[in-house]
Amino acid sequence: MTKNLxxxxxxxxxxxxxxxxxxxxxxxxxxxxxDELSIKVSNYLIKNKVKNDNRAxxxxxxxxLFITIAIIVFLLFYGKEHPFYSCFFVxxxxxxxxFVSTFMVNLRKKTATREFENSKFISSLKNSYFINRLSxxxxxxxxxxxxxxxxxxxxxxxxxxxxxxxxxxxxxxFIAIPIGLAVWVYFTSFDKPSQxxxxxxxxxxxxxxxxxxxxxxxxxxLDLQESNPMNDYLxxxxxxxxxxxxxxxxxxxxxxxxxxxxxxxxxxx
Numbered sequence: 001m002t003k004n005l006x007x008x009x010x011x012x013x014x015x016x017x018x019x020x021x022x023x024x025x026x027x028x029x030x031x032x033x034x035d036e037l038s039i040k041v042s043n044y045l046i047k048n049k050v051k052n053d054n055r056a057x058x059x060x061x062x063x064x065l066f067i068t069i070a071i072i073v074f075l076l077f078y079g080k081e082h083p084f085y086s087c088f089f090v091x092x093x094x095x096x097x098x099f100v101s102t103f104m105v106n107l108r109k110k111t112a113t114r115e116f117e118n119s120k121f122i123s124s125l126k127n128s129y130f131i132n133r134l135s136x137x138x139x140x141x142x143x144x145x146x147x148x149x150x151x152x153x154x155x156x157x158x159x160x161x162x163x164x165x166x167x168x169x170x171x172x173x174f175i176a177i178p179i180g181l182a183v184w185v186y187f188t189s190f191d192k193p194s195q196x197x198x199x200x201x202x203x204x205x206x207x208x209x210x211x212x213x214x215x216x217x218x219x220x221x222l223d224l225q226e227s228n229p230m231n232d233y234l235x236x237x238x239x240x241x242x243x244x245x246x247x248x249x250x251x252x253x254x255x256x257x258x259x260x261x262x263x264x265x266x267x268x269x
Contacts, residue, residue, distance in 0.1 A: 005169060008162040015154040022150075034098065042103035053107060060104050067093065075208055087149070094145075141198055144188045148180055174233070178242035181205075186249050202246070209238050 050056045071093050075086055155173045159165070185198040213235045219225045 004162045004164045005166060008158055008165050008169065011158050011162070012154065015158070016151060034095070035102075038099045038102040039106070041099060042106045045103060046107055050107070056107060057104065060100055060107075064097065064100055067096065072204070072208065141188060141194050144184060145198075145201075148184045152177055152180065174237060175241065177234075178237050178245060181238075181242055182245040182249055185246065186253070199246070202242070206239060206242070209235055213239070 046056075071089060074089060078086075155176065159170055159173050181202055185202050186195065188198065189195065216225070216228075216231065220227050
């Protein structure tokens with residue numbers, strides 16, 4: 001057991017070190033290249049392919065909306081059976097959001113001085129909440145999400161390979177999943193829009209997990225499948241432990257902000 005624990009720790013150190021190095025390469029090399037490429041592609045499309053700015057804005061927003069719905073539906077009904085395709089489609093979705101949001105931001109800049117007299121919808125689309133928030137996925141939020149998923153994948157893989165490690169180590173690994181998600185939400189960056197987006201995404205995940213649990217429980221109720229303690233425990237961690245940690249972090253942050261604002265008012269007086 002001790003030998004397996006030592007090998008497991010070595011496996012974690014090497015794997016996580018490689019993941020951190022890969023994340024560094026992505027942030028310092030891949031991300032700037034992707035940003036540069038997205039700007040070039042969007043400028044080319046706007047200059048050479050877009051004939052009607054109004055129509056391009058409408059098509060881009062509708063396309064992102066339908067793709068977002070399709071991704072959520074796929075994860076909800078087929079994500080468990082096809083984990084590889086789920087990861088691939090989510091990665092493709094993040095890259096697509098990066099390019100489309102860059103395209104729409106540049107198109108909005110081009111049309112910033114125009115008046116859309118014949119379409120109130122287009123005028124409101126220029127300041128679309130949906131597009132503004134999705135554009136944040138192309139930055140640190142999207143990249144850090146994949147770093148989090150990669151680390152969780154390494155931990156679960158190590159736990160499956162070294163099955164004879166002490167149960168305390170296994171518990172630490174499982175409890176790290178909701179704690180890591182909360183850390184990703186609140187400590188990846190401290191700007192409010194990105195933090196709010198990460199919190200929304202985490203609750204979308206919890207909503208999907210809640211639907212999955214309700215479907216599984218209903219099948220068990222009808223004797224269509226047997227109960228799986230591992231699935232029940234993981235869902236408990238995500239639905240209960242993460243919610244508790246999230247509310248704790250949120251309460252502390254709000255209280256800290258309130259304390260600082262009161263201190264500033266006291267100093268001013």
